[in-house]
Amino acid sequence: MSYVELDHGTGGLLSRQLVENVIAPAFGDRYLGAMEDSAVLSLPGTQIAMTTDSFVVDPLFFEGGDIGKLAVCGTVNDIAVSGAKPLYLTVGLILEEGLPVADLVRAMTSMAEAAREAGVYIVAGDTKVVHRGAADKIFINTAGVGWLAPDALSLTNRRIRAGDSVVITSSIGAHSIHLLSLREGLGYENRVTSDCAPLNHLISDIHDQFGERLHAARDLTRGGLGTALTELADDIGLGIDVDLDSVPIQSEVIMAADMLGVDPIYLANEGSCLLFCDPDVSKAVVTKLRELTYGGQAAEIGVVVDRRDKSVFARSVNGDRLIEPLVGAQLPRLC
């Protein structure tokens, strides 16, 4: 079996062989399914967080990740920012006829590695094959369930208040710049790699240590830091002041963004998130983050302010400015 054929998606013997001989073995110890219609699972409690995300990235494979790693990390991070512990993922595959099976195995193996690092299991899957030209190679949907401890304060925008410190866990823009550079041959693809990472352990370490003084978390994916801040300000009905000069960013990302004429604060990230916490612990949060995998670039970058126009105001030695919501894309879709 070298290429995916339409018959792999028909529910017959070939469908079953693709799952049993290719997909399930690639998932290895991360695969919990019993090949029945649903997986029956136990949870440690009765409060769950649930989310879904689809991944359509081009190219499928890049430095720092691939569509499989993205599909695990994206959903794990969406669950983790609600304060829940990610446990179970489902995987929905839409494959284009003619896809090399080796590409499928590579993406699934990468999903398994990311799932192992994050401590989550793949519990159910579905595979559809569409005619050549009716999809672009591989689309992956992951949905996830996480568990909220009964006494845990969930992380939610509703707990953000004026005076909260805004902490970022890692530098911004690298994922977008790497993929753009790879697609367009801009020359930055070897100097800037994707930041794709599962952030659940980092978030739970901070949550465990700082408890209720950690109020909310928000991952910075499509639309980047700028979109996250403007959406948050709108949701909480408060303003946010940002010190742009303290936002961590690789110098090559600044150069590439300059060259492309785009603003790095709107670039997509796959391994960075914002944390909102009591101001009296913000320095300790940053210190702790810097000890953690994926937190080495952490910095305090702003404060929530009691300003009812819900504006996001950025100060910088290069000039102050309002950060506005992006209407559409400033760049081709990346993730």
Next chain:
Amino acid sequence: MSYVELDHGTGGLLSRQLVENVIAPAFGDRYLGAMEDSAVLSLPGTQIAMTTDSFVVDPLFFEGGDIGKLAVCGTVNDIAVSGAKPLYLTVGLILEEGLPVADLVRAMTSMAEAAREAGVYIVAGDTKVVHRGAADKIFINTAGVGWLAPDALSLTNRRIRAGDSVVITSSIGAHSIHLLSLREGLGYENRVTSDCAPLNHLISDIHDQFGERLHAARDLTRGGLGTALTELADDIGLGIDVDLDSVPIQSEVIMAADMLGVDPIYLANEGSCLLFCDPDVSKAVVTKLRELTYGGQAAEIGVVVDRRDKSVFARSVNGDRLIEPLVGAQLPRLC
């Protein structure tokens, strides 16, 4: 807003407007989301069933259903056949640039209606837009979580034993024949309509009444009755004897299948399932099913037998035969 544009998938203001002004309103009271990254939800217990399915049907709209209704019913039914009560669904949309927004609204409205009938909620969603030609109009993934009561015996193939009666809840082949006829203009599309239906209430009514005497359920989707029986026999390590003449089927389905040269037992269904139960209650199960919505055609069609070659043997006045697993498709992909 008349057509879906790439900018609707970039995570900016237009993405948010599509969700807030088009998708969420179409879901109406079935929508539980708080627009954060994950939905935080309560369950009545700690045992869950979890599943996923992607839907790529062509055409999007047909008699008896559409891609939206299919996406809800398919996942609801996969959860229900495990004996769980479906509660929460996530929706992952992949939209092709240029899709009429009216088609999106129609499919989402249909999802909401099916969710209302099934008693489930849409709790999280994700929307991606890909370039024209990189997907076929709309792909929908639904993942679902259902609850298993602590004292409930889950329905599972492991509880099937030799002597069990095999009951089918509805007639077979209508979904496939309707879609094929619609696509190819065969003339049957007005006489045979899709059987797409949520079966969770039907299954739970039987489960409630017959308790542990109901052992397993299996919905008959891709690959149809033939694939379900051969896979089940293989899984449980026993044979199955089927009385083909007792399998309910519309005469127009037989005529259309004859014309197409295909075997109706492999045709896809979206509103029919198999139940495995103690033989002493099989007649009562059929009687009860016939009182229920979607159970009017129910019939006892076979028995599980202690035959270690795991064969499925079909008897009929037209001749006896072995039912073999289909290798690939006998027809173009339908669901």
